[in-house]
Amino acid sequence: MAIERTFSILKPDVTARNLTGAVNARIEAAGLRIVAQRRVRMTRAQAETFYAVHKGRGFFEELVAMMSSAPVVVQVLEGEGAIAKYREVMGATDPAKAAPGTIRKDFARSVGENSVHGSDAPGTAAIEVAQFFAGNDIVG
Numbered sequence: 001m002a003i004e005r006t007f008s009i010l011k012p013d014v015t016a017r018n019l020t021g022a023v024n025a026r027i028e029a030a031g032l033r034i035v036a037q038r039r040v041r042m043t044r045a046q047a048e049t050f051y052a053v054h055k056g057r058g059f060f061e062e063l064v065a066m067m068s069s070a071p072v073v074v075q076v077l078e079g080e081g082a083i084a085k086y087r088e089v090m091g092a093t094d095p096a097k098a099a100p101g102t103i104r105k106d107f108a109r110s111v112g113e114n115s116v117h118g119s120d121a122p123g124t125a126a127i128e129v130a131q132f133f134a135g136n137d138i139v140g
């Protein structure tokens with residue numbers, strides 16, 4: 001399988017509870033390398049752009065408000081099949097449906113406050129990485 005890069009966000013419920021290190025430990029234990037990382041407070045406009053695909057959905061307002069409410073940690077993760085692997089480590093969107101041992105099962109509070117974001121495909125990964133990192137910010 002090819003070495004890929006995926007985009008990750010540790011959401012406000014993670015930074016608020018001082019779980020950045022605990023979530024990063026899960027990421028690294030899965031064999032994914034954190035090749036870029038920055039703590040940022042997203043503006044509302046940044047959150048709207050990032051989640052533009054969900055505009056018009058019932059939860060869009062809540063999602064944008066939550067993502068811009070407090071600091072997040074944006075990351076680039078690298079590894080073999082990193083996109084699918086990280087989705088597996090994250091678990092299902094709704095923590096109640098997430099498999100045992102996944103980040104969302106063990107840390108998420110609800111479908112809204114579900115601890116992490118991970119890209120779902122190579123195209124979206126490239127777009128999402130480029131929204132927050134320049135090429136020379138990423139050191140593999």
Ligand code: GDP
Nearest residue numbers: 059062063092093111112113114116117118120
């Ligand atoms: P993901 O790829 O697993 O993050 O899931 P989606 O792309 O379907 O949704 C993006 C994000 O929107 C999720 O991670 C949740 O934070 C949020 N979200 C999705 N569905 C709901 C919902 O029904 N209610 C709320 N409050 N948030 C939701």
